[in-house]
Amino acid sequence: MSLDLIVLLPFLGAVLPALMIRVGRNACATSAFTVTLLAFALLMTHAPMVFRGETLRVGVDWLPRLGLNLNFFIDGLGFFFAALILGIGLLIIIYARFYLAKEDPMGTFYAYLLLFQGAMVGIVLSDNILLLLIFWELTSLSSFLLIGYWKHLPEGRQGARMALTVTGAGGLSMIAGMLLLGDIAGSYDISEILKHKEQIQASPLYLPALILILGGCFTKSAQFPFHFWLPHAMAAPTPVSAYLHSATMVKAGLFLMARLWPVLAGTEEWFYIVASTGLATMVIAAWIALFKDDLKGLLAFSTVSHLGLVTFLLGLGTPMAAVAAVFHILNHATFKAALFMNAGIIDHEAGTRDIKRLGGLLLLMPIGGTIALLAAASMAGIPLLNGFLSKEMMLEEAAHTVWAGQTWLIPALATLGATFSVAYSFRYIVHVYLGKARHDYPRHPHDPPFGMWGPSALLVVGVVAIGLFPAAVAGPLVAVVAGAVIGGPLPDYHLAIWHGLTPALGMSLIAVAVGLTLLWRYVSLRGFWQAAPHPDAKAMFQRTLATTVRLAKGFTHGLHNGSLQRHLLFLIVAAVVTGSIAFFSASHEAGTRPLLAATPVAVIAWLLLVVASIGVAMLHRRRLMALIIVGVAGIIVSLGFLYFSAPDLALTQISVEVVTVILMLLALNLLPKKMPRESSALRRWRDVGIATLGGLGIGGATWAMITRDGSTLSGYYLENSVPGGGGTNVVNVILVDFRGFDTFGEIIVLGIAATIIFALLDGALQGEVGRKLAAWVPDQKRAKDRHPLMLVVATRVMLPLALMVGAYIFLRGHNLPGGGFIAGLVVSVALIMQYMASGFGWAAQRMRVDYHALIGFGVLTAGVTGIVAWLADRPFLTSTFGHFHLPLIGEFELASAMAFDTGVFLTVIGATMLALASLSRIGRWTDNQTVPERPMDHHISRRPGKEH
Amino acid sequence: MEFLVASAIGVMAAAGIYLVLRARTYPVVLGLALLTYATNAFIFVSGRLAINAPPIIRDGVTVYTDPLPQALVLTAIVISFGMTAVIVVLSLRSYLESDSDQVDGKPEEIHNENIESIPDGSQGKTTP
Numbered sequence A: 001m002s003l004d005l006i007v008l009l010p011f012l013g014a015v016l017p018a019l020m021i022r023v024g025r026n027a028c029a030t031s032a033f034t035v036t037l038l039a040f041a042l043l044m045t046h047a048p049m050v051f052r053g054e055t056l057r058v059g060v061d062w063l064p065r066l067g068l069n070l071n072f073f074i075d076g077l078g079f080f081f082a083a084l085i086l087g088i089g090l091l092i093i094i095y096a097r098f099y100l101a102k103e104d105p106m107g108t109f110y111a112y113l114l115l116f117q118g119a120m121v122g123i124v125l126s127d128n129i130l131l132l133l134i135f136w137e138l139t140s141l142s143s144f145l146l147i148g149y150w151k152h153l154p155e156g157r158q159g160a161r162m163a164l165t166v167t168g169a170g171g172l173s174m175i176a177g178m179l180l181l182g183d184i185a186g187s188y189d190i191s192e193i194l195k196h197k198e199q200i201q202a203s204p205l206y207l208p209a210l211i212l213i214l215g216g217c218f219t220k221s222a223q224f225p226f227h228f229w230l231p232h233a234m235a236a237p238t239p240v241s242a243y244l245h246s247a248t249m250v251k252a253g254l255f256l257m258a259r260l261w262p263v264l265a266g267t268e269e270w271f272y273i274v275a276s277t278g279l280a281t282m283v284i285a286a287w288i289a290l291f292k293d294d295l296k297g298l299l300a301f302s303t304v305s306h307l308g309l310v311t312f313l314l315g316l317g318t319p320m321a322a323v324a325a326v327f328h329i330l331n332h333a334t335f336k337a338a339l340f341m342n343a344g345i346i347d348h349e350a351g352t353r354d355i356k357r358l359g360g361l362l363l364l365m366p367i368g369g370t371i372a373l374l375a376a377a378s379m380a381g382i383p384l385l386n387g388f389l390s391k392e393m394m395l396e397e398a399a400h401t402v403w404a405g406q407t408w409l410i411p412a413l414a415t416l417g418a419t420f421s422v423a424y425s426f427r428y429i430v431h432v433y434l435g436k437a438r439h440d441y442p443r444h445p446h447d448p449p450f451g452m453w454g455p456s457a458l459l460v461v462g463v464v465a466i467g468l469f470p471a472a473v474a475g476p477l478v479a480v481v482a483g484a485v486i487g488g489p490l491p492d493y494h495l496a497i498w499h500g501l502t503p504a505l506g507m508s509l510i511a512v513a514v515g516l517t518l519l520w521r522y523v524s525l526r527g528f529w530q531a532a533p534h535p536d537a538k539a540m541f542q543r544t545l546a547t548t549v550r551l552a553k554g555f556t557h558g559l560h561n562g563s564l565q566r567h568l569l570f571l572i573v574a575a576v577v578t579g580s581i582a583f584f585s586a587s588h589e590a591g592t593r594p595l596l597a598a599t600p601v602a603v604i605a606w607l608l609l610v611v612a613s614i615g616v617a618m619l620h621r622r623r624l625m626a627l628i629i630v631g632v633a634g635i636i637v638s639l640g641f642l643y644f645s646a647p648d649l650a651l652t653q654i655s656v657e658v659v660t661v662i663l664m665l666l667a668l669n670l671l672p673k674k675m676p677r678e679s680s681a682l683r684r685w686r687d688v689g690i691a692t693l694g695g696l697g698i699g700g701a702t703w704a705m706i707t708r709d710g711s712t713l714s715g716y717y718l719e720n721s722v723p724g725g726g727g728t729n730v731v732n733v734i735l736v737d738f739r740g741f742d743t744f745g746e747i748i749v750l751g752i753a754a755t756i757i758f759a760l761l762d763g764a765l766q767g768e769v770g771r772k773l774a775a776w777v778p779d780q781k782r783a784k785d786r787h788p789l790m791l792v793v794a795t796r797v798m799l800p801l802a803l804m805v806g807a808y809i810f811l812r813g814h815n816l817p818g819g820g821f822i823a824g825l826v827v828s829v830a831l832i833m834q835y836m837a838s839g840f841g842w843a844a845q846r847m848r849v850d851y852h853a854l855i856g857f858g859v860l861t862a863g864v865t866g867i868v869a870w871l872a873d874r875p876f877l878t879s880t881f882g883h884f885h886l887p888l889i890g891e892f893e894l895a896s897a898m899a900f901d902t903g904v905f906l907t908v909i910g911a912t913m914l915a916l917a918s919l920s921r922i923g924r925w926t927d928n929q930t931v932p933e934r935p936m937d938h939h940i941s942r943r944p945g946k947e948h
Numbered sequence B: 001m002e003f004l005v006a007s008a009i010g011v012m013a014a015a016g017i018y019l020v021l022r023a024r025t026y027p028v029v030l031g032l033a034l035l036t037y038a039t040n041a042f043i044f045v046s047g048r049l050a051i052n053a054p055p056i057i058r059d060g061v062t063v064y065t066d067p068l069p070q071a072l073v074l075t076a077i078v079i080s081f082g083m084t085a086v087i088v089v090l091s092l093r094s095y096l097e098s099d100s101d102q103v104d105g106k107p108e109e110i111h112n113e114n115i116e117s118i119p120d121g122s123q124g125k126t127t128p
Helices: A003-013 A015-020 A025-044 A047-051 A076-099 A106-125 A129-147 A154-185 A197-202 A206-220 A229-235 A238-247 A249-259 A268-289 A295-316 A319-350 A366-380 A386-399 A409-432 A450-468 A475-486 A503-520 A522-531 A537-559 A564-584 A600-619 A623-643 A647-668 A681-706 A714-725 A730-738 A740-764 A767-774 A789-812 A820-838 A840-846 A851-871 A896-927 B002-020 B025-045 B067-098
Strands: A056-063 A068-074 A881-886 A890-895
Touching (some): A003 A015, A003 A056, A003 A106, A015 A025, A015 A106, A025 A106, A047 A076, A047 A475, A068 A076, A068 A106, A068 A129, A076 A238, A076 A450, A076 A475, A106 A129, A106 A238, A106 A249, A129 A229, A129 A238, A129 A249, A154 A206, A154 A537, A197 A206, A229 A295, A229 A537, A238 A249, A238 A319, A249 A295, A268 A295, A295 A386, A295 A409, A319 A386, A366 A386, A366 A409, A366 A450, A386 A409, A386 A450, A409 A503, A503 A522, A623 A647, A623 B025, A647 A730, A647 A820, A647 A896, A647 B025, A647 B067, A681 B002, A714 A730, A730 A740, A730 A896, A730 B067, A740 A896, A740 B067, A820 A840, A820 A896, A840 A896, A851 A896, A896 B067, B025 B067
Antiparallel strands (some): A056 A068, A881 A890
16 A cells, blocks of 8 residues: 555545535544544554564655655654554544534534644655655644634634744754755655764764754754743644644654654764753653643643653663653653543533642542543553553663763652652642542533543553553564664663662652652642742743844834835945945956947937936926937937847837837826926935946946957857748747747736736726826816827828738748837837827727737737647647748748747737727826717817818 | 947936936836836847847858847847836826825925926815
8 A cells, every 4th residue: 555645645635524514513523534544544554564674665756856755654663653643633533523612613623633634644754854844844834723723712823823933943943954964964865864874973064953953853842942832832622732732743853853863863962962951841841730720731741741751762862762762652642642631521521621620520520530540640650551661761761871970960850850740640630530529610520421531541541551561562563663763773671560679660769759749748839839930931932022023124124114215225226336346356357359430420329328318317307308308218229229230129129119108198198297306416416426336337347248259159049040940030030939938928928017007097997096087187288189180191091001011020020120029019009099199089999909808819829839839749839830832822931930929919919009008098088078970170160061 | 339339328227227216206217218228238239249240141141140139138128118118007006096106105295396386176286
């Protein structure tokens, strides 16, 4: 059975509960259960192979050049975690069916849960660290959704945000670390990385990679000082807490430390960072757990403490400790998930989770009580239960660990942690279940339906079974998992209840004795706790967050306060400064290319251009005048193109110039014609300075470039234009053939631009702006003759001629200057002249072409031409051409590029006309006159009867 | 000749930069137009200057200018027309919405004697 299917199933299945909720709550839960069961069954088919100690790899290349592949593998460790995730997932799904209230959206819940489950299984079965990172982030996201499931609760939302921030930041750190690790090992595949222990530990990047990866692991597994998010995440529904925060997600960090244990562990750095963090977390969290009144808070801190314990064991770096770590992960998952479900049951039945309001529940809910008693005793490490065994192994390892030359420190701290653990575990038993029954529970408690206690009972059966017969029940599993973690031979160990009179047994006895004493003296202990300072993690977190946001805002607003002027100023100054630095930090030599002689005509044109440019800058406040001067500059640029052997560019520039001027005139009709001088003289001179520097830079760069020879690709295009593209106009062949894909993109952009213009102006006709336009009073005198005779006659005569010219330019484009772009512009100009001469209303009534459709049709034509190449098994836009013979006409040439150019031609017409016509339409709104029936006003003879 | 071209590009760019730093939308549009000329010309001359050598294959002719920058600039001219059009319309719409053609859409505050009295009414601006 395929491994990827196990990972994929929960993702695919996530849709099911969301749909099945329409059928009913049972159907919804059943669908989620079935999907998980299927994945679990698939996983179990791999069990025989895993227990033989084999590994299985499957992989699909995804982005092989980045080293990112969909590689999965399964060995003891992956199997163990996947089984935990899916197995406990099954129990949680049953439990949640009874836990969720009627008004909770159950479909959403199960969909999120399955997404999370898939992401978790993905982490533990990934063989590629990049793939693992993707799943890692997915768990952060899906857990965010789950923690914030009760959207109406502010604590839920805040807890979800905090969890996402902390684990997300850790995830970023881990991405960096993983990339370093992959870089050192030369592969991103875990099975490959695990072979390079010496290489990795000898690398100078080992320590940074280690710290970054541990940053991800510690945040995810809530290790001190990142432990604070976990208790706040307890605002989630109890099934979520039980699943994410005891059995699975928080174990992801442990999993990764175990996964990379063979290559990362065993060094001094690893020991001091991981073991110390783990031990500190274990002691501190256990101490805090002792004073939590909320049952889930107590369990949350207890979980943090136990995660610390496992981290500590992994940090020791010895194979024996690794075995203990694996065993404790298994044991903790069983008793802690049972306890979380139990806390949920109490909340459900008694109406509160506050320990101070509980007590004496054992007789009222005997089943739940028995389950809790056993699970909590296991958590305390009482013999004959599984918690005892792994805690004993931990103490044994701690007993002979030396920390910075101190032999007593680690054993003492480990015993202290165990002591607090005993105390809070018994507090759960004594303060909740024992004592006298009370009469003031918010609800009258009794045992819940089987669906709610059944899953936890099953887990407690495991707790007892492992506790009594460890070697028989858990032995093979622990062996195969520990073998996978260590990646070498297993140490000599025995899972047994009685090891003789060992130091660990003594430490255990001390822990139980002192722990019970602490609980006996709980009231005075609590006084001591309350006197001590309590740093409020949430407030600190929010302060840090607020400070970060404030700094970021200050920085952003300082740079960009919304003013275009300031923004552009920074941009230009940055460009000038960068250019200057580059310029002044290099040596300069004059170019050697022979120069062309300057002709008198060229000097005159140059003078005109310089005067025009400066003139625009000086006269820009007189808007019409400035527009005319810009037009002059444009014409000289077109002439320049013509002079320097670029007839196509000259044609394009001149037609664009015409269209642009018309467009600006149409806009100026509505914009103010003159404007105040706004900037101070100082500011203007500052801008003149910046502009001069910028101009010098650009001019200098141009000079440096064109006085030197450079290499060019043009040889290829010149040689292949005729044989490859079937055209002698190389520029056109490049546009429609060699670089046709670029052109295809550009006509799409042009179409989008025209659509934006239409949308902007069409929207303006509604609402307040529309009313404003309708009541418009022209700010300039209008000509009395709106449609002058001469203009109308001239443009109407010109129309067919201009269309002919357009067609001609289009047809010859492949071989001589011309082509779709230019022809499109020429035709547009001819058409827009009709609008200008006879008015928008008159022309629009006669123009029966929808410009939107024209744009779409043009793009489509070009696209289809490209696709046709596929039919001949060629890449998109491969062109072909041939010579054909027709009677009468004779030999002629036809290139598929022609069809493409037609697309360009139509799009250009459509886009240009849509832009201009939209603007004219706005203008038409302002003059409130009826659409003339004739092409021109006939005011020459206004007397009735004299009309012609 | 090279000097004339380089300096002309420089002057157009300088005028363009000065204009885009103005506070009203219209000069910014003009400035962009000038910057467009300068940029397109710059790309164009990266094929170096050549006279009477258009890249149109003819028998017996062996010297052609570089066609590639021309192809790039041809589409650039058309695209920059699209861009200019969008910006012009954007500034028009912003003016119609806010009654101000200040680049950041700031309301009219400065009443300067330089401005000629604009017939108000729909434009909603009364200059004292």
